[in-house]
Amino acid sequence: MKIVLNKDAMLIVKEQDVVPFRNRVKEYAVKIGMSLVNQTKLITAASELVRNMLKYGGGGQTLIEVITQGRDSGIRLTFIDKGPGIKNIADAMKDGFSTGKSLGLGLPGTKRLVNEFDIKSVVGEGTTVTILKWKHG
Amino acid sequence: MKADLSKLLQRKKKQILESWIQHQLVDETLREDLMSNEELREQSEELVNALLKSLSDKVFADADAPELEPVYEILAGISISRARQGFSPKETGLYVFSLKNALQEVLDEEAKDDPQFLYDSIKRINKLMDNLGVLTFETYIKGREEVILRQTDEITEISTPVIRVWDGILALPIIGTLDSARTQVVMENLLQEIVNTGSTIAILDISGVPAVDSLVAQHLIKTVSATRLMGAECIISGIRPEIAQTVVHLGIDLSNIVTKASLASALKYAFGLMKLDVKRIQKDIKS
Numbered sequence: 001m002k003i004v005l006n007k008d009a010m011l012i013v014k015e016q017d018v019v020p021f022r023n024r025v026k027e028y029a030v031k032i033g034m035s036l037v038n039q040t041k042l043i044t045a046a047s048e049l050v051r052n053m054l055k056y057g058g059g060g061q062t063l064i065e066v067i068t069q070g071r072d073s074g075i076r077l078t079f080i081d082k083g084p085g086i087k088n089i090a091d092a093m094k095d096g097f098s099t100g101k102s103l104g105l106g107l108p109g110t111k112r113l114v115n116e117f118d119i120k121s122v123v124g125e126g127t128t129v130t131i132l133k134w135k136h137g
Numbered sequence: 138m139k140a141d142l143s144k145l146l147q148r149k150k151k152q153i154l155e156s157w158i159q160h161q162l163v164d165e166t167l168r169e170d171l172m173s174n175e176e177l178r179e180q181s182e183e184l185v186n187a188l189l190k191s192l193s194d195k196v197f198a199d200a201d202a203p204e205l206e207p208v209y210e211i212l213a214g215i216s217i218s219r220a221r222q223g224f225s226p227k228e229t230g231l232y233v234f235s236l237k238n239a240l241q242e243v244l245d246e247e248a249k250d251d252p253q254f255l256y257d258s259i260k261r262i263n264k265l266m267d268n269l270g271v272l273t274f275e276t277y278i279k280g281r282e283e284v285i286l287r288q289t290d291e292i293t294e295i296s297t298p299v300i301r302v303w304d305g306i307l308a309l310p311i312i313g314t315l316d317s318a319r320t321q322v323v324m325e326n327l328l329q330e331i332v333n334t335g336s337t338i339a340i341l342d343i344s345g346v347p348a349v350d351s352l353v354a355q356h357l358i359k360t361v362s363a364t365r366l367m368g369a370e371c372i373i374s375g376i377r378p379e380i381a382q383t384v385v386h387l388g389i390d391l392s393n394i395v396t397k398a399s400l401a402s403a404l405k406y407a408f409g410l411m412k413l414d415v416k417r418i419q420k421d422i423k424s
Contacts, residue, residue: 041382048352095388103389105387106350
């Protein structure tokens with residue numbers, strides 16, 4: 001059973017919001033005692049998803065949660081945008097696939113960086129991505 | 138007989154101005170260090186003049202009336218200049234709202250015998266002055282934002298120095314996040330400096346970059362490719378262990394770029410490329 005200990009929301013509307021958001025995530029990661037490598041992985045994943053949200057979804061809402069499950073604790077991040085949605089999620093999760101001009105590593109790379117990854121998208125309504133990184137993951 | 142509010146106020150201009158300035162002078166938020174009393178009087182007079190001139194029944198009813206535009210302009214100018222001079226938002230806001238007090242005082246006196254007229258007039262003045270107050274605030278914040286934007290530009294400018302560490306070797310320490318705008322500045326500075334100095338090796342040091350995500354990596358790859366097109370070799374240094382792991386997990390391929398853990402090892406590698414050798418001098422000890 002996952003228990004949410006702490007919840008924090010942040011609105012992302014412009015590129016200048018990326019760094020403050022990353023710092024906020026880092027703060028929580030440090031607070032629960034996450035190792036430096038895992039911190040960096042989580043922050044990179046967060047940065048990746050936030051940029052996606054800005055680029056394709058026109059910004060949106062983020063949620064930072066501190067989670068415990070048994071003896072383990074971790075950080076769960078949720079990214080909700082009301083953009084155009086992703087037509088084919090299977091394609092978007094492939095390495096090197098991009099509808100923009102990027103490397104196409106954002107989504108699949110993020111999935112490799114975290115412990116749990118969930119993406120839901122409805123065309124025309126928006127996309128929600130949830131990731132979870134355990135302290136010792 | 139119903140008196141005309143605009144006419145009444147226009148007639149009482151001098152009194153309003155005096156009362157307003159008096160209000161400001163006794164107020165504790167008066168900042169004589171930032172603005173002299175003469176300047177304050179001049180500014181206030183200009184605003185009162187413009188405001189009273191534009192007053193009419195139409196203006197009271199419609200806050201967007203074109204007659205009010207000159208007033209808005211003067212007010213915007215005042216609050217922007219106050220934002221730059223370092224007035225606090227409270228001081229700037231009170232400046233405008235104290236005019237409301239002055240207007241009301243004059244009205245109190247003039248319409249003592251006609252409570253209905255007094256009530257109506259005060260209501261209308263309140264509405265108009267609230268509008269002006271909100272506008273002051275908006276422009277004040279805009280003025281502050283401009284200051285912030287200018288500082289952002291300055292930071293971008295100073296944070297991308299290109300250093301000549303050796304004849305033919307350039308180093309470029311990057312501190313902070315690499316976004317598109319930043320990359321553009323970095324790349325321009327670097328390429329220009331390669332031309333200016335005729336260097337053949339450039340070292341990009343990313344020790345100060347907190348996280349390398351795929352966008353940052355893409356920008357790095359672009360910079361390296363551009364440098365190569367100029368005929369120079371580009372080395373990326375300052376890759377920390379946690380960054381290395383993250384980059385691998387993300388699946389970013391940096392294998393055809395020369396990367397080093399520290400600036401020192403990058404410099405050593407550069408010396409190797411230039412066939413230079415750094416040696417400790419053996420002192421001759423003559424016994």
